[in-house]
Amino acid sequence: MTESGRNPRFDDDLVGLDPDDPEAQAFARHLDRMQRCEPGFTVEGTLHNVAEFAESSARVGGLRWWIAATIVVLLVLGVIVASWDIVVRAVQWLAE
Incomplete structure (x- = not known):
């Protein structure tokens, strides 16, 4: 976006x-969004990609919203399952 609020794509x-x-x-x-190229690793x-997923899923409705x-x-x-497994294994290790 330029200072006037107009996207330069309309000129190009x-x-x-x-x-x-x-x-x-x-x-x-x-x-x-499609031409944005940034590292995802x-x-x-990663946080930007998650935010973009959340924004795009909020824009859609119906079946796509339910899938998201x-x-x-x-x-x-x-x-939650992975965290629970780590806690259980840590408690078992400490009990030994």
């Missing part, structure tokens, strides 16, 4: 589209 890639059209603005934001990159919610529930369940 989206010439001829109305920059005030909400659908054209959404498409420009989509192109910005850093903590910051199921993925989140499965991830949280996996973290």
Whole structure:
């Protein structure tokens, strides 16, 4: 975004589209997200990817929302099971 709030894509890639059209603005934001190239193996990159997943799942509805919610529930369940396993093994080790 420039200082005037206008996406520079309308001068480069989206010439001829109305920059005030909400659908054209959404498409420009989509192109910005698709062409963003950053490392995903850093903590910051991972957190950014999780935030982007949360934002995109909040935008969709219906079946896609339920699939995203199921993925989140499965991830949280996996973290809980792994944490419980670590705690049980630590208590067993300390009891020896």
